[in-house]
Amino acid sequence: MNIETLCENIYEDLEGYISSIESTYMGVSFTYETDHWDEHDKRVRFKIECEGVAESTLNLDAGGTFKLLNEHPILDEYTGDSGSLFFSSKPENPNEIIGLLYSAHLSYFGEWRELSKYLNTNISFGELLSSGNGSLATAPIKVLEIYKKAVSDYLKVNIIKSHANDGGFQLLLVEDTYIVCKKISVKYC
Known part of the structure; x- marks a missing residue:
């Protein structure tokens, strides 16, 4: 699973939310729990690891939609x-x-x-x-x-x-919160 695939499949009606956020040696990781987009009776959890974090407003319970952007007014500060x-x-x-x-x-x-x-x-x-x-x-x-x-x-x-500015940052929007970072990886938990 990669972040692009996750962004394509996560939508508001899946009742997803951030259940934990941790500071790591490389940046920030968070756990996202949601109904599966194809198997609605199945609940899944993802560990999303963000490296090279410049800024974040992520908070517990944020959920809904995911969008990965390379252009956004917030990113102007980093590019x-x-x-x-x-x-x-x-x-x-x-x-x-x-x-x-x-x-x-x-x-x-x-x-x-x-x-x-x-x-x-x-x-x-x-x-x-x-x-x-x-x-x-x-x-x-x-x-x-x-x-x-x-x-x-x-x-x-x-x-x-x-x-x-050195650039190379991307913005992951999770509902009305976000994280600005260099690299994002996703794995099932």
């Missing part, structure tokens, strides 16, 4: 380039800037990421904008481009690349 978005002008209405950033962020990430993860929170945002220059956000370049587009009519902004 491509990252940097900072700087500004060098004073906005007429600082509150409008935060509203524009929030709307742009929400339309891209949905509920997957908080805006505060990327915004400069070293001082209040109002103070920062009133200063006339500084760093607005540090994030993946793809995200910074979205922010830049949202505020460029109101602020003079510039993106500076800081580093390239």
Whole structure:
């Protein structure tokens, strides 16, 4: 069994759920219990081992659908380039800037990421904008481009690349939780 096959066969009506989660030497492993997709009167358990884990929100009882993705807004942090978005002008209405950033962020990430993860929170945002220059956000370049587009009519902004991320990560969605890792293996328990 591999993760792709498991993802194709797991669906919500099978009453599956994560029954245990363990930290391992190589990453994270979890046990998933579910009705078998072909033999509905048979219950099966899988041990799913994730190596090279970068991030996880998996929790007990998460279940339903499985999706394995190589592209998702969460993965931007682990692929491509990252940097900072700087500004060098004073906005007429600082509150409008935060509203524009929030709307742009929400339309891209949905509920997957908080805006505060990327915004400069070293001082209040109002103070920062009133200063006339500084760093607005540090994030993946793809995200910074979205922010830049949202505020460029109101602020003079510039993106500076800081580093390239190594990539090679995948995202396994389990219902509304996820794990970002390099490698996933599956075996029956």
